[in-house]
Amino acid sequence: MTAADRAVERVDEFVTERPVTVIAVFLLISVVAVGGIGGIETSAGADQFTQDIPAQQALDDIDEEFETSIGGSATAAQVIVTDDNVLSRPTLIRILETQDRLESRSTLRVGSTSSHADAIARRLDPTAETAAQRRDAVEEATPQELRTAINDADAAGAVAAQVSVDYNPTAQTADAAIVGITYDVPEAATTARVTGLQTRSVEVVDSVPGNDAGDNAILFGDGVLQSEITALLGDTAIIVFPAALLLILGFLVFAYRDPIDMGIGLAALLLSLLWTFGFMGYAGIPFSDSLVTVFPLLLAVGIDFGIHIVNRYREERGEGLSIAAAMRTTTDQLLIAFLLVTITTVFGLVSNVASPFEPNRDFGIVAAAGITFTLVIFGIFLPAAKVLADRWRDRLPIPAFGTTPLGSGGSRLGRALRVGVDLSRVAPVAVVVLLLVGGAIGGAYGTGVNTEFSEEAFFPNEDRLETYSNLPEPFAPTDYTFLRVLTLFEEEFEQGFVGSVTLYVDQSVRDDDALELIDRTTRNPPDTFETTEERRAASTSVVTVIEDRAARDPEFAAVVNRNDRLGTGVPDRNVDEVYEALLDSPARGQARGYLADDRGSARIDYTIRPGVDNSEAVADVRELAERTPLEAVPTGSLVVNEAVIDRLTESAIRSLIAAFALTAIFLALSYAYLEGRAVYGLLNLVPVLVTVGLLVGSMRLFSIPLTPINAPILSVSIGLGVDYTVHFVHRFVDEYKAGHAVDEALDITIAGTGGALTGSMLTTVCGLGVLWLAVIPLLQDFGLLLALGVLYAYLCSILLVPSLVVVWDRYGDRVGLGLDGGLRESTGERAD
Structure with a gap:
């Protein structure tokens, strides 16, 4: 024993x-x-998969070191204000009242706010220090004074950067604007703390007359985003788990x-x-x-x-x-x-x-x-x-x-399950060849499956959310603010339509040649970058901010010319003096988007040509980072996503090979130890290979890309596939060792184990397939793939294994790998 x-x-x-x-x-x-x-926490969204990626670390540094009108660090937020005209007097007053209430509530720890209304009010009253004083200035201005102030603020570049792209300077109209909020908390503040501050800020925004939080005044920040993504995970669980249990209950009633x-x-x-x-x-x-x-x-x-x-x-x-x-x-x-x-x-x-x-x-x-x-x-x-x-x-x-x-006697299920055994008696070789070729074709076809990764892949299916909104509580999903915000960013501010990549200059830019070196990165651009009329890369950096300000401000232009020895328009000495003049000008906000406060780093954004493949653009910015003398790190969402995809493919293949190798060795050794025949372990693996091949082919057939969420499916499918074949082969071996002929042992196996396999398959396919009900498309795809993997494993165990056993019994001894070292004769007796 x-x-x-x-x-x-x-x-x-x-x-x-x-x-x-x-x-x-x-x-x-x-x-x-x-x-x-009670100790379980939640973690959701694309950030889980971008940790430890240099491009993501550079992107995080950019969020911490630079100020932008859209986005920003984890301690910043934005209020997106929409109206018929955000430059009208009532809306300007409403925006400034919002800023005043946010800044006045000490418990919110709001350090500062900014908006186009701020810039306009400062033109009306340069001495106004608070949002309330600036609100009064707008309220008391004459129509002509207000119109002039808007023109002056626009000339300084303080309006267009904060309002939607439909801005008409002549008519002084725009449909949407952004109010920036910075919280006075440490950068290391916990997500929960920032989320709490931003949640309470929503209540303050909603208290302003004329504001309807979530409708015409939407507060959005990393804290709100993370809380909503966490809620998305909860909504998925609330819908999926009960549905899975109901389906499973139905099939368990059938099985038990x-x-x-x-x-x-x-x-x-x-x-x-x-x-x-x-x-x-x-x-x-x-x-x-x-x-x-x-x-x-x-x-x-x-x-x-x-x-x-x-x-x-x-x-x-x-x-x-x-x-x-x-x-x-x-x-x-x-x-x-x-x-x-x-x-x-x-x-x-x-x-x-x-x-x-x-x-x-x-x-x-x-x-x-x-x-x-x-x-x-x-x-x-x-x-x-x-x-x-x-x-x-x-x-x-x-x-x-x-x-x-299940499946016993002469039941319909019992008769249906005998198909594989019947085929093994008629044409076992044909069955084995047909399924092996099918698996090989599926695997070869599946090598062309796409890989995909983006933040949007973790967002919910909006059509499904609308459908589920009719469900009673607690099944009705959350009203997700970030979906509307993303739509506004795309429609009103054109965020997301223009592809771009970024170079993060991780070194001091205070040397005389710093700006020249930044400018050189725009010369001789690769074909994937958009270019200007001067055949330079269409880019934005502290250099372009300097050039733009110099074109608008003669006094600043004099500072630039005084420090431009080469006459190129780019300062090449006393750059600190240029920076000081730039940051003292109305262009300060724009400059801080590309120059760190301590001038220890900078960023350069490059626009990609429309229709260019993302991977080509990423490859070009990586090459640009290598050849520039600057210490530069390529980054941006496209670069981060491409890095994840590179890791994704390598990870999936490595996991698949490791899973198959470990499984093969274990099964061979186990059956050699338990039954004295390692060949039984190898018999389990052939159907698994077919299952994996069919599954990979199905991914491409159904246009399901390989993603970080479903990447484990290939290695997991080996375990699930072995589940079905081990039950079948183990029962067959028991009956075969008991003295039954191969055909008789197969009959007993399919009658005794086939029903259990069928009941298990039905409940498993439905239990896993219920993930298709999830509000996150990635989970829908994963549920479908798991269900298909189980179905293929079941079909292979029922259809392929019987013929595989018969073929091995007939021909295995020719290579010394027969089932028991001697063939069974057609009479069912052991050969001597």
């Missing part, structure tokens, strides 16, 4: 002789697990056909989820977009284990065995299969620990722990609960309901 057999015997003893003790221990552990749930058995199965599922949530809390792993997919996965594996236990137990009870004997036989034959399934699935999951993305690493760790908990709970707790329940049923007048295994 092997060590594995002795361990199973020990489990048999506890399950059948001490079921109450077993149940009590599991419930006690569950109480401990509850303590960890007995309320007591179904109750035990559900209790085991809930314990699995509880233990996994508790583990997350104690391990300090945040709940993220990626981890939403873990729980349907655990439900899938748990349902599979539960149906197999109950189905096989019923099969043995149907043979006349007692409760204890039937459960001993069941666990003897299934626990080893469960162990093989669990370990191979864990290999597929743990391979994600090698991912460069922390959410994927967390996914691998949490899912592996959850699958392990599922093995223990369904391998020990559920059999013990089933034994205890059936003993009570015998003692009490409790009626028996469904007692026959």
